[in-house]
Every structure is written in C-alpha cells, then in structure tokens.
Amino acid sequence: MTTITINGKDHSFNGIDPAMPLLWALRDHAGIQGVKYGCGVGQCGACTVWLDGFAVRSCQLTVGALEGRVVTTVEGLATATLHPVQQAWIDHDVAQCGYCQAGQIMSAAALLERNPSPTDDEIDAAMAGNLCRCGTYGRIKSAIKAASGAMTASALFYNAMEAEELSA
Amino acid sequence: MNQPSNSIANTDRRDFLKISLGLALSSTGSISMMSLASAEASGTLNAYVNINADGSVTIYGPNPEVGQGVNTSLPMIVAEELDAKWEDVQCEAAPVQQQYGMQFAGGSLSIPMRWDEMRKMGATAREMLCRAAASQWNVPRDELTTADSMVRHGPSGKSGHYKDLVAAASLISVPDEADVRLKAPADYRLLGKRISNASAEGIATGKPIFGIDAKVDAMVYASFVKCPSIGGVAKSANLEAVRALPGVIDAFILDGTPGPYNFDIRESHAIQSGVAIVGKDTWSTFKAREALKVDWDLSAASQDDSDSIEAEALAALATGRVEAEIERAGDVEAAFANAAMTADSTYSTDFVSHAQLEPQGVLVSAATSAVEVWTSSQTPVFITSNLAKLLDVTPGNITVHQLRGGGGFGRRLSNEYIFEAALISRRVGAPVKLQWKREDDMAFDYFRAPTYYQLQGAVTDDGQLVGWKNLVAAASTDGENANYGASYRPYDFPGKVIPNVVVEQSFVKSQTPTGAWRAPISNVYAFAEQSFIAELAHKAGQDHRAFLLNAIGDKGWIKEGDMASLNTARARATIEAVTKAAGWGRKLPEGHGLGLAFFLSHSGHIAEVAEVSVDGKDITVHDVWVAADVGQVVNLSGLENQLQGSVVDGLSTMAAQRISIKNGAVVQSNYDSYPLLRMPQSPRVHVDVLNSGYRPTGAGEPALPPLAPAVCNAVFDACGERIKALPISKEGFKIV
Numbered sequence: 001m002t003t004i005t006i007n008g009k010d011h012s013f014n015g016i017d018p019a020m021p022l023l024w025a026l027r028d029h030a031g032i033q034g035v036k037y038g039c040g041v042g043q044c045g046a047c048t049v050w051l052d053g054f055a056v057r058s059c060q061l062t063v064g065a066l067e068g069r070v071v072t073t074v075e076g077l078a079t080a081t082l083h084p085v086q087q088a089w090i091d092h093d094v095a096q097c098g099y100c101q102a103g104q105i106m107s108a109a110a111l112l113e114r115n116p117s118p119t120d121d122e123i124d125a126a127m128a129g130n131l132c133r134c135g136t137y138g139r140i141k142s143a144i145k146a147a148s149g150a151m152t153a154s155a156l157f158y159n160a161m162e163a164e165e166l167s168a
Numbered sequence: 169m170n171q172p173s174n175s176i177a178n179t180d181r182r183d184f185l186k187i188s189l190g191l192a193l194s195s196t197g198s199i200s201m202m203s204l205a206s207a208e209a210s211g212t213l214n215a216y217v218n219i220n221a222d223g224s225v226t227i228y229g230p231n232p233e234v235g236q237g238v239n240t241s242l243p244m245i246v247a248e249e250l251d252a253k254w255e256d257v258q259c260e261a262a263p264v265q266q267q268y269g270m271q272f273a274g275g276s277l278s279i280p281m282r283w284d285e286m287r288k289m290g291a292t293a294r295e296m297l298c299r300a301a302a303s304q305w306n307v308p309r310d311e312l313t314t315a316d317s318m319v320r321h322g323p324s325g326k327s328g329h330y331k332d333l334v335a336a337a338s339l340i341s342v343p344d345e346a347d348v349r350l351k352a353p354a355d356y357r358l359l360g361k362r363i364s365n366a367s368a369e370g371i372a373t374g375k376p377i378f379g380i381d382a383k384v385d386a387m388v389y390a391s392f393v394k395c396p397s398i399g400g401v402a403k404s405a406n407l408e409a410v411r412a413l414p415g416v417i418d419a420f421i422l423d424g425t426p427g428p429y430n431f432d433i434r435e436s437h438a439i440q441s442g443v444a445i446v447g448k449d450t451w452s453t454f455k456a457r458e459a460l461k462v463d464w465d466l467s468a469a470s471q472d473d474s475d476s477i478e479a480e481a482l483a484a485l486a487t488g489r490v491e492a493e494i495e496r497a498g499d500v501e502a503a504f505a506n507a508a509m510t511a512d513s514t515y516s517t518d519f520v521s522h523a524q525l526e527p528q529g530v531l532v533s534a535a536t537s538a539v540e541v542w543t544s545s546q547t548p549v550f551i552t553s554n555l556a557k558l559l560d561v562t563p564g565n566i567t568v569h570q571l572r573g574g575g576g577f578g579r580r581l582s583n584e585y586i587f588e589a590a591l592i593s594r595r596v597g598a599p600v601k602l603q604w605k606r607e608d609d610m611a612f613d614y615f616r617a618p619t620y621y622q623l624q625g626a627v628t629d630d631g632q633l634v635g636w637k638n639l640v641a642a643a644s645t646d647g648e649n650a651n652y653g654a655s656y657r658p659y660d661f662p663g664k665v666i667p668n669v670v671v672e673q674s675f676v677k678s679q680t681p682t683g684a685w686r687a688p689i690s691n692v693y694a695f696a697e698q699s700f701i702a703e704l705a706h707k708a709g710q711d712h713r714a715f716l717l718n719a720i721g722d723k724g725w726i727k728e729g730d731m732a733s734l735n736t737a738r739a740r741a742t743i744e745a746v747t748k749a750a751g752w753g754r755k756l757p758e759g760h761g762l763g764l765a766f767f768l769s770h771s772g773h774i775a776e777v778a779e780v781s782v783d784g785k786d787i788t789v790h791d792v793w794v795a796a797d798v799g800q801v802v803n804l805s806g807l808e809n810q811l812q813g814s815v816v817d818g819l820s821t822m823a824a825q826r827i828s829i830k831n832g833a834v835v836q837s838n839y840d841s842y843p844l845l846r847m848p849q850s851p852r853v854h855v856d857v858l859n860s861g862y863r864p865t866g867a868g869e870p871a872l873p874p875l876a877p878a879v880c881n882a883v884f885d886a887c888g889e890r891i892k893a894l895p896i897s898k899e900g901f902k903i904v
C-alpha cells in the first residue's frame with residue numbers, strides 16, 4: 001500500500017502494481033482525470049502534475065516510489081477562486097481541443113510560483129516540454145504574461161497591505 | 169455560467185424524449201413542422217433550445233467538438249437569433265439522433281452546413297416566445313422586441329424573461345417559416361465578437377469531459393495488439409500466460425477483416441486482426457503486452473516500403489509515365505511551344521500521421537443487445553448503422569454519446585477503434601474501455617498519403633502564366649484508383665484561370681491505409697503549386713506578389729455565388745492585406761527573407777507571409793502574417809485561434825514529421841521519433857480577418873495549406889535554396 005497526499009487529501013493505493021505510473025494510478029484508481037495520457041514516454045507533458053510543488057511528468061513516476069509525497073493536479077490548483085493561471089487561460093481563450101491544457105497550466109503555474117515575472121525566453125524554456133498539437137503556443141504565452149501580471153499585482157497589493165498593517 | 173459542455177453525467181440525466189419533440193430540420197435545411205400543440209408545457213422550444221427554470225438557456229451543439237470550436241460557434245448562431253443572454257447560455261453536446269442530421273466534423277463544414285438551420289432554430293424559438301408574450305399581455309406581436317433573454321413591450325413598459333414565457337411558448341404551434349424573420353447582419357450583437365470557448369472553464373479545471381474520461385460502473389479496460397505489418401493476421405498467441413498476469417482478466421484473438429483498409433467512413437466496420445487483452449485497469453493491459461507473444465500470418469500483410477514507393481513515384485514522373493487524365497483545358501502543347509519561358513520542378517511529400525494529442529480510445533457497452541457508446545468520434549452519425557451490422561442489433565437499441573475529442577484533424581473520422589471495443593465488450597460481457605497506446609495510434613493511422621507532383625509552367629514574354637502541366641504519381645492499392653489524399657482534385661486555380669492546363673497521373677502500388685488529414689490534398693498540393701509559382705516569378709525576373717496577382721487575374725467568381733469557388737476579388741484582397749501587414753518589399757535584416765503564398769480550400773481564401781532567417785540549415789521562422797476571408801465571422805476568437813493554430817500545425821508538420829514504412833510496418837512510434845513543434849520554435853502569428861460579409865464558411869482547415877509554401881518561399885528569399893520535399897528535415901533543414 002502506498003499513501004500519497006493528492007490535492008490536500010491522503011489517498012491510499014491498495015493492491016495495485018507499484019510499478020504503475022502515477023498517471024494511471026491517478027486516472028484509473030483515484031478518480032483524478034484532469035491529468036491526461038498523450039505519449040507515456042515523457043515527451044508531451046499532457047500528464048504534468050506537481051510533485052512537492054515541482055512540475056513533473058506523471059507518466060514517468062511509479063506510484064510505489066511516492067509514499068508520503070505531495071501531489072497536486074489541475075483539480076487541486078484553485079482555492080476559493082480559480083488560480084490566476086486558470087483565469088488567464090479562460091480570459092485568453094487559450095484552448096482549442098484543450099487536451100494538453102491541464103498539463104500546460106500545471107507547468108505554467110509552477111513557473112510563476114518560482115519566477116513571477118518570467119521573460120519570453122524563460123517562458124519558452126519552462127514550457128518546451130509541453131506539446132500542443134493544436135498550436136496554441138502564442139495564446140499560452142499571452143496567458144502566462146497576464147497571469148504573471150495578476151500575480152505580481154496581487155503580491156504587491158498584499159505586501160502593501162502588510163506594510164500598512166505593520167506601520168499602523 | 170457556462171458549464172463544461174459534454175459532461176457524461178448530464179447527458180445521462182437528460183430527458184431524451186423531451187428534446188426529441190419539437191421541430192426538426194431535414195438535412196436540406198428546411199424546417200419540418202412538428203406541432204407542439206399537444207405537448208405538455210415545458211422549457212423545450214425545439215431540438216436545440218431549452219429555457220431552464222433558473223433563466224439559463226441550454227443550446228445543443230449538434231456536431232462533434234474536437235477543438236475546432238463548434239460547440240461554441242454553432243450555439244452562438246442560435247443564441248444570436250434567439251437573443252439569448254450569452255452569459256446565461258450553456259452549450260451542450262446534442263445526443264446522436266436522426267433529428268440532428270449530419271452529426272460529423274469534417275471538411276470544415278459544420279458552420280456552412282448548419283448556418284441556415286441554426287439561425288432558423290434560434291429565430292423560431294424567439295418568435296414563439298414573442299407570440300406567447302403578445303397573447304399574455306394582449307399586445308400586438310409587432311410591438312415586441314427582444315434582448316438578453318427578455319421580451320419587451322415598449323409602449324406599455326411591460327417586459328418578461330424567457331423563463332417565464334417558455335411554458336406558454338412551448339404550447340404554441342410552430343410558426344410558418346415565412347413568418348420567422350432572420351436578423352440583418354448589421355443587427356448582430358454576438359456574432360463577430362470574441363467569445364471564449366464554452367468549455368474553457370471545464371478545460372482549465374480538469375473536468376472529465378474528454379472521450380478518454382468516460383467511465384461507467386463495472387467497466388473493464390482493454391488494449392488491442394495488432395500486427396505491425398498492416399493486415400497481418402494473428403494465428404496464435406501465448407494467451408494462457410497472458411491471462412495469468414496480474415490484473416489481467418482475459419486475453420483472446422479477434423480475427424478481424426481482411427484488408428486493404430480503405431478509408432470508408434460511411435460503410436466500413438472492418439477491423440484488423442489482433443489480440444485483445446482485458447484487465448482491471450489500463451496499466452495492467454499495457455504491461456501485459458510486454459509478455460505477449462503472437463504468431464502472425466503475414467501472407468496478406470502489406471509489404472510497403474516508403475523508400476521504394478518514393479523511388480518508383482519519382483521514376484514515373486521522370487519518365488513521364490501517364491496512366492490517366494484528370495483535367496484538361498485549352499491547347500497546352502501550343503502554349504508551351506510558344507512560351508517565352510518554361511520551367512519544371514518536382515515536389516514531394518512523405519506519409520504523415522495525425523498525432524492528435526489524445527490517442528484513440530472509447531468506452532463501449534455491448535454486453536447485451538442495448539448497446540451504448542461514449543466517444544469523441546468525428547463521425548458519430550456513421551456509428552450506429554455500422555455497429556448494428558457488426559453486432560447484429562437493431563439500430564434503435566444503440567445509444568451514442570458525443571464527448572469532447574483531444575484533437576481530430578481527420579483522425580477521428582474512421583471508427584475502427586469503436587468496432588474493436590464493441591467486439592471485445594461483446595466477448596467479455598462487460599462495458600469495455602479500450603485505450604490505444606500512442607504507439608498504436610502512430611502505427612495504425614489512416615495516414616496523410618505521400619504525394620509527388622511534377623509541375624511545368626509556360627510564361628509569355630510579358631510575364632503572363634499561360635500554360636500549366638501537372639503530372640501526379642499517386643499511391644494506389646489497386647493500381648487503378650488513387651488512394652485517399654494521394655492525388656489531385658481539379659481546383660479553380662489553375663484549372664479555370666490559366667488558359668491551357670493539363671493534369672495527368674500515374675499510379676504507384678501502396679497498401680498503407682491513407683485518409684483525411686487536415687485539408688486533404690490542399691495541404692500538400694498548395695506546397696507544390698505555390699512554391700512553383702514563386703519559382704516561375706523568379707525565373708521571369710518578376711516580383712512574386714505581382715506575378716501571383718497577375719496569374720490569379722480578375723475574373724471575379726469562377727462560379728457565381730458558390731462559396732467553394734474561387735473569387736479572384738476575395739483572393740486579391742487577402743494577398744493585398746497580408747503583404748501590406750507584413751511590409752512586403754521593405755528592407756529586411758541581413759539573412760532574413762519574406763515568402764508569400766495564397767490558397768483557397770474549404771471555401772476559405774487565405775494568404776500568408778512568413779519572415780524567416782536562415783543560418784546554414786537552421787531556419788528560424790520569426791513571424792507569420794495571415795489574411796483570411798471565410799465570410800461572415802461567427803466567433804472571432806475561435807476563428808483567430810484556428811488561424812494561429814493552423815500556422816503552428818503547418819510549420820510543425822513541414823519541419824520533421826515523416827512516417828516511414830518498412831515491411832509494411834510504421835517505423836516511428838512516438839513523439840520522440842515523430843516530433844511536434846514546441847513553443848520555442850513557434851513564430852509570432854499575426855492574423856487579419858477580412859469580414860467580407862459572404863456566407864460564413866469553416867476555418868478548421870483552410871489556413872494550413874499556404875503555410876509550407878510561404879515558409880519555403882521565404883527560405884529561398886533568404887538564402888537562395890529551393891526546398892522541394894517535405895518534411896524539410898529530409899534535406900537537412902531544421903526549424904529552430
């Protein structure tokens with residue numbers, strides 16, 4: 001048995017092959033289907049999730065090796081409101097078929113967590129592992145910039161509030 | 169307010185009977201009257217429109233959604249005429265039923281095919297709501313106006329929400345078609361605006377809306393292993409050993425149907441022979457494949473070798489082998505004899521896979537005579553009849569649910585994976601979720617056919633293109649008919665524009681299945697034609713743009729009012745717009761080049777310009793400009809997305825996508841050996857939509873064909889090298 005924290009809840013995988021990729025454990029045994037199968041060999045990024053906060057390819061991780069680890073999927077990204085990256089994806093009408101987009105969103109959100117104001121080259125580098133067969137790269141880039149703006153603005157606002165509170 | 173459109177749970181709960189009442193349109197687009205007078209009061213106004221008690225409006229999209237945006241754009245057309253408040257509209261996939269006519273996604277046809285029908289559905293529902301209000305308020309119908317899901321009576325100040333009028337409206341008999349007024353385009357509030365995909369939130373939050381997400385109780389999982397050499401038959405396998413593997417429920421051989429596997433999406437329910445592995449989850453079936461050993465009978469298997477096909481095709485062109493004539497006009501020999509300048513050039517393209525991101529998969533419940541299918545097929549309309557034959561059940565006992573497809577591009581037009589799943593489900597007596605591996609998808613595609621065109625042009629001394637010859641070498645299974653997508657179809661240009669034209673073909677044997685791939689034939693022929701016209705312009709010492717405009721001429725409509733036909737004014741407008749946007753003729757940075765191409769396919773007049781720089785064999789595509797005329801704009805955001813995506817897809821395909829065949833089997837297996845363009849390689853794309861006001865036509869395909877020639881023409885402009893084979897990786901070029 002392997003217990004993994006998925007989107008904030010512990011999930012125990014019982015009686016399944018420990019060599020099963022996390023992708024299929026999530027899809028077939030944990031009811032988490034936002035994560036998608038595209039290639040199974042680490043080439044497309046459709047299966048991207050966060051492992052302890054880092055974007056990883058869930059088709060390349062075996063479930064048995066993840067005891068106690070923390071997994072976040074696109075279903076767990078929103079809090080009370082949508083994550084700014086999700087909101088930007090909707091506002092910029094990024095998706096065509098949409099099949100790659102959960103993976104794109106997880107890669108983009110992971111990028112912005114660490115680098116809230118990435119340059120074009122940094123966006124290219126962070127997103128190069130996520131294929132979009134429909135060719136939505138231009139919109140993905142615009143959406144990342146918009147989300148970056150929103151996140152930076154809210155961080156500034158938050159910092160300003162904090163500063164005000166401290167000085168009061 | 170917009171809900172994810174294709175949720176399985178919703179479809180299950182829906183009252184199918186209710187929406188099957190109301191008015192239905194025949195496929196010709198005329199309304200057949202089905203009086204609702206005896207129906208009970210309800211929220212349903214017709215097969216497409218339901219006004220819900222909470223004020224939201226459900227609009228059913230009849231055609232499959234595979235990323236082309238029709239489950240947003242078609243409901244938008246209804247909503248426009250209905251004057252529904254868009255924020256309150258829920259777009260839902262319609263069930264697959266006869267009353268919804270041709271439920272398929274192909275040929276960029278959804279919008280043009282449904283344009284009249286969707287408008288009439290919205291307008292008729294609106295008229296019924298107005299009549300209900302008029303009688304309730306005892307006011308003249310003509311004094312009523314509608315907007316934002318409300319009916320208003322100006323003189324009295326009365327107003328009512330659709331939700332409060334629909335019960336009465338649903339009891340009114342359907343108005344005569346003549347009494348239903350459609351809006352003038354100037355009055356559109358919604359059409360032409362940028363509207364986000366109706367499923368945008370579902371996609372961004374990971375809702376289970378795709379074909380791969382379908383689930384039902386007690387379902388089992390399956391993988392199906394076919395012979396790598398297409399058409400090979402499973403004789404025996406170590407089935408006992410496979411059945412004993414952990415997680416495996418059963419393993420058995422399906423005999424299949426003998427090939428060749430023609431692209432017959434209407435009639436065929438053929439499947440290839442193979443071994444089905446059924447398990448308790450997807451992974452168990454995938455893992456068991458590693459232990460599976462099959463003895464294949466290769467006597468009927470394809471022995472194709474793509475290198476030999478190419479060699480034979482090029483030899484046929486070099487020796488001028490002609491076996492059939494496709495098209496002839498004028499006196500071609502005289503035109504060439506009298507020309508001031510002639511040129512010839514041979515262009516070729518390789519087999520290409522669809523590589524849509526969601527591999528084929530389906531859920532089928534065929535354990536009993538009540539059969540149910542959950543699929544992201546592009547041709548749901550053809551599933552029932554074929555399944556009925558295959559399983560020997562009555563069509564009325566088959567229910568097909570449409571789910572969102574992770575890309576189509578023509579791949580999901582054929583339904584063989586559904587027939588595989590149906591046979592497996594029948595055999596194991598449980599609902600079966602069949603999942604093709606990516607490797608299956610790449611090995612057993614209906615590929616884009618390889619093509620070979622030898623073009624010759626004759627130009628007068630005043631620079632007019634007056635003669636055109638095209639000799640095609642077409643892959644053919646029977647040696648007499650070209651395989652799907654392998655040949656040529658008579659286009660208005662050059663056939664009806666250049667005075668002297670001949671197109672002929674010869675055949676090259678090939679058993680590899682081919683089918684429709686985004687803009688069939690146009691996607692390869694445009695590369696040859698539009699590259700060759702640039703070659704002719706260069707050889708004639710003329711500016712390419714001027715030469716192209718001159719060649720297209722100014723005949724106007726080739727066939728008056730036929731949207732699929734060339735309209736030279738529309739063509740010229742796109743070429744003029746795109747060259748203006750790109751700054752045609754401006755001084756370029758060192759090592760840069762500009763290339764232009766125009767093509768009309770699927771009724772879309774599209775011109776593109778690429779700006780590239782070339783460093784050795786490394787090509788950087790910096791910018792691509794697109795000018796598109798697809799008539800009245802429905803959803804501007806969706807349209808722009810298709811144009812942008814077509815550019816990326818076109819570049820992705822021309823860069824290094826190539827399927828090679830050895831011993832009848834596909835060599836490439838996954839995205840590592842069959843690369844898709846990635847973000848760092850993708851250009852800036854600038855789109856210019858020319859709203860010509862003509863009837864709207866589709867946008868899923870027509871922007872792809874001009875991309876490859878625009879880029880290759882730009883490469884020539886930058887470095888003087890003429891690319892004549894796709895993918896460009898064959899000649900050592902790379903998109904960086």
Ligand code: FES
Binds near residue numbers: 044045047
């Ligand atoms: S499915 Fe994991 S990278 Fe493609």
Ligand code: FES
Binds near residue numbers: 095100134135525
């Ligand atoms: S939106 Fe279709 S693969 Fe990215």
